[in-house]
Amino acid sequence: MATTHLHESFPAFHFEGDILPAALPLNQAEVVNGKVVIGGLAESLGRAAYNGLVLAADKAVELGSRAEHAGPSRFAFTEEPSWREGREASAHDVRFGHMNFEGPDGDISRPVAVKIFEGDLEAAMHEYAATRLVRQADLIRTFNPVGLAMVGKNPALITDFEPQVRSFDNFEWGTLLDTQDDPDMLTAIIEKCALTLGLLHSTPVRNPQEDDVVVPSHGDARLRNMAWDQSGLRLVDLETFSANTFTVQPDGGLSEEDSVRLHEVVLRDLLLLLGSLSERGVLAENTLAEKQAFYDEHLLGVYRMVLRHPATDVGWKHLIDFDILQEGINFDLENFGGS
Ligand SMILES: Nc1ncnc2c1ncn2[C@@H]1O[C@H](COP(=O)(O)OP(=O)(O)O)[C@@H](O)[C@H]1O
Numbered sequence: 167m168a169t170t171h172l173h174e175s176f177p178a179f180h181f182e183g184d185i186l187p188a189a190l191p192l193n194q195a196e197v198v199n200g201k202v203v204i205g206g207l208a209e210s211l212g213r214a215a216y217n218g219l220v221l222a223a224d225k226a227v228e229l230g231s232r233a234e235h236a237g238p239s240r241f242a243f244t245e246e247p248s249w250r251e252g253r254e255a256s257a258h259d260v261r262f263g264h265m266n267f268e269g270p271d272g273d274i275s276r277p278v279a280v281k282i283f284e285g286d287l288e289a290a291m292h293e294y295a296a297t298r299l300v301r302q303a304d305l306i307r308t309f310n311p312v313g314l315a316m317v318g319k320n321p322a323l324i325t326d327f328e329p330q331v332r333s334f335d336n337f338e339w340g341t342l343l344d345t346q347d348d349p350d351m352l353t354a355i356i357e358k359c360a361l362t363l364g365l366l367h368s369t370p371v372r373n374p375q376e377d378d379v380v381v382p383s384h385g386d387a388r389l390r391n392m393a394w395d396q397s398g399l400r401l402v403d404l405e406t407f408s409a410n411t412f413t414v415q416p417d418g419g420l421s422e423e424d425s426v427r428l429h430e431v432v433l434r435d436l437l438l439l440l441g442s443l444s445e446r447g448v449l450a451e452n453t454l455a456e457k458q459a460f461y462d463e464h465l466l467g468v469y470r471m472v473l474r475h476p477a478t479d480v481g482w483k484h485l486i487d488f489d490i491l492q493e494g495i496n497f498d499l500e501n502f503g504g505s
């Protein structure tokens with residue numbers, strides 16, 4: 167019997183509208199009072215209010231906009247429902263398809279992903295800005311933002327669709343764990359996730375208040391929000407990204423309160439990853455001591471190596487105490503089995 171896919175019973179999603187000029191180039195993200203912002207973004211989206219699209223400056227140039235030349239003026243998105251397969255683990259019901267741009271030089275079509283934030287403009291702007299911020303440092307890949315659109319009255323983040331990217335929740339975990347035939351593969355995946363978190367936390371963020379350090383964190387650092395493809399590691403879903411700001415005291419350290427918060431912030435990402443591994447049944451058969459030793463080596467060990475590495479420009483690495491992180495991980499494994 168033929169399998170019926172869910173998408174076959176719904177009509178493909180379609181929307182279209184005007185492309186609006188941005189108030190400012192909309193590429194340069196910065197952290198102001200702990201919030202990631204891009205100047206002119208809210209104003210530009212205000213103009214887009216209904217069914218409009220504001221393009222990122224680099225995309226506008228790619229699509230033929232120049233000062234003396236208007237660039238595309240209309241867009242239309244048509245869903246390719248089959249592209250969703252394997253990407254359904256999505257709270258926002260992300261859709262994939264072609265976006266057609268109607269311009270003076272004819273039509274250009276690009277494959278894109280559309281992530282709609284039901285009525286939540288702040289959240290859409292935040293993810294757009296956070297993605298720009300992470301890309302600026304060029305340490306870790308993310309999906310490439312095309313712009314922000316209003317789909318009716320709902321804001322949406324539009325990114326270039328990259329079909330080769332499969333998040334780690336798409337691995338055949340059952341097979342991998344059942345057969346135990348490739349422990350190296352399992353270790354490799356966990357180390358790649360640890361590397362991803364190390365790189366994210368090391369992302370240098372330009373910072374208007376000179377004495378502050380900014381420590382980026384993901385906030386939902388589960389397997390489903392990290393990926394790996396032939397071009398490397400990838401961070402997915404920056405909706406819960408935060409730029410955590412800490413004030414360095416005259417003696418070069420943090421206040422007690424800030425130090426506790428710093429360790430909580432980075433530990434939270436590590437524990438979310440650990441929880442999503444346990445959910446998949448990783449090391450389910452092992453003793454507590456074996457689990458603790460494994461994660462000490464492959465999760466914390468790799469993470470620590472990235473943060474301490476001379477090539478990562480982590481101005482705050484002396485503020486972190488890896489023993490506290492190790493205790494946090496061991497406590498979590500002991501009391502909650504890692505989830
Ligand atoms: N531009 C893109 N190209 C390929 N896959 C994408 C793209 N954007 C999102 N995805 C995939 O869609 C799924 C959901 O995206 P995500 O950003 O995590 O949204 P949500 O908040 O709904 O979880 C993930 O599996 C992610 O890898």
Ligand SMILES: [Mg+2]
Nearest residue numbers: 256390391403
């Ligand atoms: Mg997600």
